[in-house]
Amino acid sequence: MRKFSAVLPILPLVAIIAWVGYSFWQAYQPQPYTLQGQIEAQQYNISSKVAGRIDQVLVRKGDQVEPGQLIFSITSPELDAKLEQAKAGQQAATAMAEQAENGARAQEIAAAKDQWQKALAAANLAEKTYQRVDNLYKDGVVAEQKRDEAYTQWQAARYTENAASQMYQLAKEGARDETKRAASEQARAAAGVVAEVEAFTSDTLVKSWHSGEVSQLLLQSGELAPTGFPVVSIIDMQDAWLVLHVREDQLSQFQKGQQFSANLPALDNQSYKFEVAHVAVMGDFATWRATDSRTGFDLRTFEVEARPLQQIEQLRVGMSAIVELEQP
Template sequence: MRTNRILAIVALVVLVAILAYGLILAYTPVPERLQGQIEAREYNISSKVPGRVSQVLVRRGDKVASGDLLFAIDSPELNAKLMQAQGGRDAAKAKQQEADNGARKQQITAAKEQWLKAKAAATLAQTTYQRVEALFVEGVLARQKRDEAFTQWQAAKYTEQAAYAMYQMTDEGAREEIKAAAEGNARMAQGAVNEVSAILADSQMRSPKTGEVSEVLLHSGELAPSGFPVVSIIDMQDVWAIFQVREDQLKDYKVGQQLEVQIPALGASYPFTVDHISVLGHFATWRSTESGHDFDMRTFEMELRPTEPIADLRVGMTTLLAR
């Protein structure tokens, strides 16, 4: 009997202790925690050139460095336009060289010979006129013959002057205005080649950042519209944690504040710094019936960045922040 009484007392004490512990737990406030997730900078790599994907050199999960070739697009239409632009450039450069070089040596020589020929004819016409003038003074020839000789001399002299002007123009080459126009046309044609070449270079897409391939949306043989992303890259050097904070909780967080963020997937907590706080849209408003307050409250998005790199961190990992 005594043993049974002792056991009953012990059981009662244990029961009372359990009830007391339960009451303590029931009335002890549970620490509130905010749940968020890890985000990272993502780049969607697309081409301005529409065409067929000729090759994709990466797969999901591949590590790429800045400048690595990701994919290439084949565009026969652009290749044809490049040939046209190059042909126009070559023709414009030839015209510019022609304007800069002036007339050929043979043309200059021919113009000079025409001038010398006209000069000889003018000299002969002058000598003939002088002889006719002497005969006219002596009364041997009529005035009509003298006037005809004078007219032929003047015509030969003007012909010589015109031939000399043509020789000078041929020897000097093209005018400065013509040279400037030819140079402008050559630059314009070179600009057309550069434009098409730049577009073609954009068909060989290289990674703008060092990161990890997260998605490959198109594969070899598929058509790629202009601006449609073919490969997506995540830069794990540019990561942050996202939390949604109710308006009445903002007083506990300030930009630049350092906080300990728990990452269950890694089994540890890491120091993060509050980098940015911005309000979300009206769709995230807490109504008074939901928040327990007598007024509506907005939700704010808070970005925290790790103070130092975290090994094995992945996008989408859950993050916990104790309040």
């Protein structure tokens, strides 16, 4: 009993010494290093190639959309007018090509032949007239001037007959091959213009190219939409990743292909596995630590992207992720 009484006063001192010793031991133990990142996901902006007034927006925030689903429509009277003009130009070019290919009509060929026959008859008559006048000139009945006039009229009739004959042959043969090709290519060009305008017209019904959830509606019905302006934004949470900014002295733990665990506070602090998919090739000073005696240099950070190894339900963009590492 006396021994216990003698030891009792020093027990508090022993406890204090033990506590101080444990505290010092704890202070010199390696502490875990915590990284905080956030969830990102692929975002797509849905816009139209043509300007116009928004007719209908067929989705709302939070809606799930699939590829090929109609998202919104645009009205553009100017585009409709251009389409009519293009179609009219195509019809005119097609008609010209058909005319070049088919050649002259039967009536036109017959008319050209009649003109040639008429000129031929006139040339024959002029020749006979000249022969008569020439005979009279040789007999001394008419002057040389009359014979020259008859000869000139005969030659002129011959040239007229030859020209009429060429016109008749041209009417029978139709257009040259070069003319036909030129008319055909003009028709093709006009068809291309129509196809181009129709392509723009079809883009007034804008569909989604991707699946995802509607995150933003930037324009509503009745508002004007410029060319290429995003009207609806969607986020594909099936294509999500974690972004971390890692100091270079910790970068060895985040090489491409390495796996690690991260806790998501928004999902009851559950732990999920991630795999490093990308490490930025250029560092920055987003999280900077000045030179000290241990490192001897300034520490840069590198952006690291990591993909989840499994699909995470209820995952949202901007959620925090906590990663604990050993202190270097």
